[in-house]
Amino acid sequence: MHLQAPPFPLPRLRRRPLGPRLGVRTVRAGLVLAFGMRSVSRVPNAAYTAAVPRGTDYALARRAVLRDLRLGTRAREDVCDAHPELVRAARNVGEPATADCPVCGGGELYFVSYVYGDGLKAANGCCLSYPGELDKLRAKHDEFDCYVVEVCVDCRWNHLGRRELHGRRHAG
C-alpha cells in the first residue's frame, strides 16, 4: 500500500528542547532529541527494524491527551478521528501493538510508519508496507524521516508516537 498524503497532521517541531529534567540530549539546534530505550517502551521503533534511531518521542503529548480525555476536558471524537486511509493502512500493513488501545481497551491497536524525504522519490510520504523496507531505504538514502503513528481500528484512536531520523547519515 502506498499513501501519498499524510492521513494525520504532522507535528509542529518544538522550539526549545525538553531539557535535562527528562534526561534527553539536544542535537540539531534543539529540534531533534536523542533518546534511549526507556523512552520508547510504549512505541516500537519504526516497523520491521531492531535499531534505535534518533528522533523525537511524543509520549508526553500522548499522556496529556489521554489525561484530558479521562478528565473530560477533551472529547473522545477529537482523539478517535483516524482518517479512513490511516485505519486501512493499520489494518493491512500495520505492526500490531503489544498493548491494548488506551481509549477503548480493544486489542486492535497498530503502529503505522510513514517515511518522508526529498530523496525518497516515489516512496516519499508512503507508509512502510513490507518487512525489511525500512532497512532497504536506510541503506539507499542519506537521510529521511519516519513518523510512527499509533492507530486503533476499533475506535479510531490515533496518535503520532515518534518521529525518527534514518538514513546512511544516521547509521550506527
Ligand SMILES: [Zn+2]
Ligand atoms: Zn480503541
